[in-house]
Amino acid sequence: MFQTFPLWPERASTTAGGVDALFIFLLTLCGLMAIMIFIMILVFAAKYRRSRGREAEQIEGSNALELTWSGVPLVIFMGIFVWGAAIYFKERTPPQDSAEIYTVAKQWMWKFQHMEGQREINELHVPIGRDVKMIMTSQDVIHSFYVPAFRIKQDVLPGRYTVAWFRATKAGRYHLFCAEYCGTSHSGMIGDVVVMQPAQYEQWLSGGPAAPLAQTGKQLFLSLGCSTCHRFDVQGRGPNLMNAYNRPVLLDDGRTITADENYLRESILTPAVKVVSGFKPIMPIFQGIISEEQLNALVAYIKSLNQSPEGTAGTRNTPTGSPTGQPQMMQVQ
Amino acid sequence: MVGERGIMSAHVVPKKTYIAVWITLMILTVVTAAVSRIDLGKVSAIVALTIATGKALLVVLFFMGVKYIGQKMTIVVIVAGIFWLAILMVLSMADYGTRLWS
């Protein structure tokens, strides 16, 4: 009747081990704690059971004891906090040279765009042993990207990018769940993550004809008329977008911020919110005009401008030395 | 205990005080309105809020009579209200203010 009856989730990413370790530690610690308390209650209940001729011994309390059992737990708690925070910190900082996959969630499906151009729905193919950074956004309501076997989860919000990353360690097919309630088919918004050996993955990649995402972006850049203002040869009406990604930008209100994916996104959809110093807010609003997928392509294209002057490379973000944004950032800070 | 009919003879504030407070409030209103017409850069928000807080203090202390209140508890209640509002605002900003730190 029941095919399997697992009691522990599969472990298929580099994060999983760390999470499990802390979880097991907590289980042990809290388990012992709970058992200790239960035993004390049971023992007291039995030993001091009401009986004739014996009266309760009135004890006022003990400051020393109170301080011990607030102080000691506090110290333990701080330990747990630090451990948990360390894992989280790692989970929230994708390695610099991760492969990127753009994700659009909508009621009720997952759409993935690989840099190489492959598109998938409710199925995500990834290779073993490579860091993969999911750059995610939603078309409608909040969803959440959850792969139990990787122990990662990240809400996917409309109106901005959120990021998750993982490095798969074991080939196989794993559940992909939507973990944030999103309406009727929330429980149907599920899929599979297929982890493959690198060789097989290459084969899968070469499966169908597809233009790299940045290439698509470039075409959009031309067809939407971005290139009329943003030029690479001379200074146009808008800033030159060469090496724009990850660069510190001085805004006209005096703030300096880093041009991350969310900044690029906002600059395209609602450019007037953060206006680059020295420019006028003349760029048209693209919100509602381009789709999330198109936006992803544009962002991918602009990011690709950091690697090759032509901006057409757009292949996988394989490690190519230090990221370009870095040196410039140093100057400002 | 007798003679409780007179128990509410609380502090009666002289009319003059009220009028003085009122005049100060009017002046502060004019000042804040006038200052907003000058460009003070980032400081202008601080100035505006400082003046507003000054006005609010006048209202609380005199019109609402907190200055004359004998009960310490009432003061505690008011401070608690402000403190909790500060919790809400400061901790919310702990998120918004650090989102771009990446």
Place this chain on the structure above:
Amino acid sequence: MSHSPAVVTHDQVHNPALQHHFATMEQQQEASTMGMWVFLITEIMFFGGMFTAYMVYRYMYYQAFVAGSEKMDFWWGTINTVVLICSSLTMALAVRSSQIGQRKALVVLLIITMLFGCVFMGIKAIEYTGHWKEHQFPGTNFHFEGPDPQHVEIFFSLYWAMTGFHALHMLIGIIIVGVIAFYSWRGKYGPDYYNPVENVGLYWHFVDMVWIYLYPLLYLISHKHGG
């Protein structure tokens, strides 16, 4: 402790306004004042939610807030501030009159306070109509010429919500001041019992205070800083 059904002793002696479950008038008065202040801090938190939203969005979309604020009517806003401050004065004087037993002054001052309140509401109505006509009501009605209409809309959403809830409080204030004025006219309050007047006063001043903050935050951010 004996359980003979004893008669509660203080009933015969006292002020008719003393409720049966209080021992003394003083206890009743302290309870009522404290209750009022506790109620006012719930009001702080109620408006506080909106002020927090305001703070967050102003931080995120400062330029749009400036653009929105420029559409506010500086003069109406200022006049309304003045009106409310005057009403607070008359309210404070009203409470004072009740403390010293000047019944006529009390009634008159309360009525003037109400009138100020009505003037405020009238001006607010004029402003609201203006904004509505200018398509400055969020939603389908909304239209704004400028680089960042979307976020100006957020400004207006907050404007309507904050001033709307404030106006609602004013309305309630006017009504209860009216009620209190009626009872004052009937001679219910005097030096020995003016707690209701005092509490209504506290409420009125609180509503005034909210406006003291709304005024600079909504009307007075019209000057750009920096570039």
Place this chain on the structure above:
Amino acid sequence: MATSPTPAAERENYLNTEYGIRSWLLTTDHKRIALLYLLLITFFFFIGGFFALLIRLELLTPAGDLVQADTYNKLFTMHGQVMVFFFLIPAIPAVLGNFLIPIMIGAKDLAFPRINLFSWYLLVIGGLLMMYTILTGGADTGWTFYPPFSTAFAKSQVVTAALAIFVAGFSSILTGLNFIVTIHRMRAPGMTWSRLPLFVWANYATSIIQVLGTPVLAITLMLVALDRLFAFGIFDPQRGGDPLLFQHLFWFYSHPAVYIMILPGMGVVSEVVSCFSRKRIFGYKFMALALIAIAVLGFLVWAHHMFVAGISLYAALVFSLLSYLVAVPSAIKVFNWTATMYKGSISYATPMLYAFGFIGLFTMGGLTGLFLAALGVDVHVTDTYFVIAHFHYIMVGGMVMAYIGGLHFWWPKISGRMYPEAWGKLAALIIFVGFNLTFFPQFVLGYLGMPRRYWQYSPEFQVLNVLSTAGATILAVGYVLPMVYFLWSMRYGKVADENPWGAAGLEWMTASPPPTFNFDETPVVTWEAYDYANLKEVPVEP
């Protein structure tokens, strides 16, 4: 027990002073209002429980076969909203607190009796709106109302649900306000702060949260309603609004609200443990301080519900750290209850069994809270059944146990009759077993990765779900039993004298049931709280 005698001389008490519907619906007696609350929230408990049973039945099989997906979504939404806002939040404060606080401090009534009645009516109005919502199809946003789903996408009765909770919220605010003023201003001579029973302290701490937190929920729900009705877009990302702002505001209330749903339970358990150990509570001062500390620190941790929601990394660190600070006073409580039993003279009357249940299950729920507050672990288990298990352990295993235990403890006082002890013990046992069977498997499910709010699920989760559903059925029996024998006892129960447990506390020094103004003459307190040293020993076991 068959021939239970009628009380020798029917004393006048709060129940028999007046008769008729009007005398109840217009009463300002806090004890009668408490009973009005009791009726109202019992009704809603069964409504909420009914939804829970349907949820569990649907989850018996992996496929979504019993009800439609939309219906399921409405079920858990209405279950959560009804249970939280119309049952658990009012449960102990508005019923037991209302009944007991004035008596415990030696007052004739709450400071504002009419406001007290008014807040009951507010809960009735809120409840009617909730029923209207349910009968016209219900809302399907989850009890958390997250936008933009709730504001722009849900096609259900979101506005009326929000309004219902808005109104219920004001009921809760007014109750809190009333308690605060009462505890400050109405204490009998000699009833100093350090002599207050911990139950009063607990309700005081609860009131602080109700008064300071609930208004924020109120305005937040109003903004959601404005978004929905007039497309204000304050939380609409399509227009630059930030859905996370809603979450901040919502949890600013709703995290502290979970302490509204546990502090009063801690109060009950303190009374019960001390009574049935015949000992002064261990470390009274720390116990009182811990209650206040939980209430205050509880306001600093809300964003631990948002660790994966897209808040800043640094904010997450701050909120995780702060979450651990609230756990310290909770630890103090658990240890002190245990220490109170040490060298006591312990009897196992039904309320004590519930107190045992509370301590055990609250500890488990609380400890799993530590898992959730640990950032790295929360990322995996948030929005899974692990969270569901965590909070049911505290709210059902903890608070509902405390509530029912408290009802047993004070039932003689409330009704003037004893409940049947054997049945009481049996029900406690059934509830304990049923509860663990229902919710323990959910911890495992959660760690395995079964997301919450799932109408259909992957087949490998079935075994555990079947266990859980089986448990829920047992639990249902356990909850119906006390209902039945309480009703029975009102007529046939043994007549209770004024202090059947030999307990300390002013409420046990007046008649059962108490007269309308609680005491024949205002008591003057000259003894400390939990003065068991000077109370006569009661017979060994009833």
